[in-house]
Each structure stands twice: as C-alpha cells, then as structure tokens.
Amino acid sequence: MSFYVSLNGLKNSQTDLGVIANNIANAETNGFKKSRTDFGDVVAATALTNPRMIQGVGSTVESITQVFELGPIEQTGSALDLAITGPGFFTTVNMETGKTYYTRNGSFTTDQVGNIQDGSGNVLQTYPVDANGTPTSNTPQDTQIPATNASGSEFASVSISTDGLVTASYADGSTLPLGSVALASFLTPEGLKKVGSSNWEVSGISGAANYGSPGYGQYGTLLSGSLERSNVDIAEELVGLITAQRNFQANAKAIDTATQISQTIINLRT
Known part of the structure; x- marks a missing residue:
C-alpha cells in the first residue's frame, strides 16, 4: 500500500509545482491573481475500526484556490x-x-x-x-x-x-x-x-x-x-517551489525505500 500512498504524494507535489510555476510565469501579467493548492488527507476506516488503529492512506488535492488580494x-x-x-x-x-x-x-x-x-x-x-x-x-x-x-x-x-x-x-x-x-x-x-x-x-x-x-x-x-499588477510575490513562490520540490523528493525516497524492503523480502531464503 505504501507504493500507492507515495505515488499519490508524488502526483500531489507535481500539481503543486505546476500551480507555483504558473504563478511565477504570470508575475508580470496585469490583473493576474495567484492560486494556491489545498490538500486533504485520505482515511479508510469503518464504523467498527478502532480509532487508535486508523492509518491514513495518503493525501489528495482538494482544490486549487484563487487568491484575490490586491496587487501593487x-x-x-x-x-x-x-x-x-x-x-x-x-x-x-x-x-x-x-x-x-x-x-x-x-x-x-x-x-x-x-x-x-x-x-x-x-x-x-x-x-x-x-x-x-x-x-x-x-x-x-x-x-x-x-x-x-x-x-x-x-x-x-x-x-x-x-x-x-x-x-x-x-x-x-x-x-x-x-x-x-x-x-x-x-x-x-x-x-x-x-x-x-x-x-x-x-x-x-x-x-x-x-x-x-x-x-x-x-x-x-x-x-x-x-x-x-500581478499579486504574485516571487520570493514567496520560490520558497513554495523549494518546499514542493522537497515533498516530491521525500515521496520518491519513500517509494525507493518500499522497493528495497519488498526486494529484501523476495530474496529471503528459508
């Protein structure tokens, strides 16, 4: 399951990167309003599941929200x-x-x-x-x-x-x-x-x-x-870009770790 959880994380980070890239591309567009990516966690459980044992199954993009604050x-x-x-x-x-x-x-x-x-x-x-x-x-x-x-x-x-x-x-x-x-x-x-x-x-x-x-x-x-002018703050977007990149790398590392664990189990000798 960890493969799919991390895969969702990769896709979400990619969406976030795309939104930030669009904001940066329109930093000089008159009247442009920036957007932000809002995420939500995904949980799979039933009414009989012990609340202390519920494990999340990843995250999802809930919305790409436009920010209508005044530009300079x-x-x-x-x-x-x-x-x-x-x-x-x-x-x-x-x-x-x-x-x-x-x-x-x-x-x-x-x-x-x-x-x-x-x-x-x-x-x-x-x-x-x-x-x-x-x-x-x-x-x-x-x-x-x-x-x-x-x-x-x-x-x-x-x-x-x-x-x-x-x-x-x-x-x-x-x-x-x-x-x-x-x-x-x-x-x-x-x-x-x-x-x-x-x-x-x-x-x-x-x-x-x-x-x-x-x-x-x-x-x-x-x-x-x-x-x-555009209400995009380049410094703020660059910080967000670094954060999204780190999230992408972390999810990719989680997939790599899960792969190594699976390979170790497959190579076990009885």
Whole structure:
C-alpha cells in the first residue's frame, strides 16, 4: 500500500509545482491573481475500526484556490489605464460572441469606431448617464466615444474620474459625459472560471454578478493612469517551489525505500 500512498504524494507535489510555476510565469501579467493548492488527507476506516488503529492512506488535492488580494498599483499616465483600489471587477462584453467577462486588468484603449475595449474586442461596460453625469439606468452598456460632438467638433481626449464617470473632451472646449463605469462583485469570487488574458466568467460556484459604482458600498475607487499588477510575490513562490520540490523528493525516497524492503523480502531464503 505504501507504493500507492507515495505515488499519490508524488502526483500531489507535481500539481503543486505546476500551480507555483504558473504563478511565477504570470508575475508580470496585469490583473493576474495567484492560486494556491489545498490538500486533504485520505482515511479508510469503518464504523467498527478502532480509532487508535486508523492509518491514513495518503493525501489528495482538494482544490486549487484563487487568491484575490490586491496587487501593487503602477502608474502609467494613460487616461484609459484603470486600477480598482478595492473590491470589484471591470465588466466587458465581446463584440463578436456577446460573452461577458470580468477582469481586474484595466488596460483599455479605443478601436477605430471609438469603443473603449481591452484590445481583444471586449468592450468596457458602463451605466448610461444624463448631461450632468448622473446614471439613468442600472443596466450596463457598451462604452463608445463619438468622433464628433453635436456641434461637429472633433474628439480631443477622454478622462475617467475616481467615481467612474467617463467624460470626452472636444476641440471646441466642450465635454460630454459618456457613462459611469460599472463594477461587478460576486458572493464567491474564488468560484469564478478562468478563461485566460486575466479574464473570468461566472460559474455556478461564483453566483451571478452584482453591480455597483466605484467608491460606493464595498467597491473600490478608480485610479486613472494606473494599472494593477500581478499579486504574485516571487520570493514567496520560490520558497513554495523549494518546499514542493522537497515533498516530491521525500515521496520518491519513500517509494525507493518500499522497493528495497519488498526486494529484501523476495530474496529471503528459508
């Protein structure tokens, strides 16, 4: 039995190494959230087994848990680079598939028709606002910057306030409120499904998204001209890497020892 117990230990250590390697590989990925491997022991016993005689039969990977602690904030100077200073996710919708994604990576830009998007065709969602910048609906919509205003003046620049108001400025000095950034939250963010590019989708574990505005309730404010970097701590991951490597070596040594014992028994002479 010791062979299979140690074999499970090897597989678990390999999983742990893979998770740590992925964290290290994404140490420079904006908006990335690290993961950790959680293990549990495995016990085989019946109701009649003496509790003092129960022997464990190894361990198993219970979950690979995402850690959503805030990453460091880096100033970039670009008006469409956004960082959330607390809880919340940006919401984007893919223009081709219509799928909704959630992200902490606030690196946005504009496309040829003025959509504020992430470079992959996922458009930032905002609440519609009136001329005073007050939200008129709680249903998020695509954010698009008109090339000209009502008087025909050309677009000059865009700014985003700490409370999420997106405002376009035009050559004649006028401004036009375009929307208010909608932030999403989840009852269990650890249950969000990773889909790559620092994007997540809802799942049955995460629950449906709840929406709010930056700086209100549980949601953090926005920092324009900044990005949230990966929350991976390289020093911490390297220590974890060494520990996982030692665990792997120890389990391999246990298999080697069990092999030697079995060989000794087989070679016994009567």
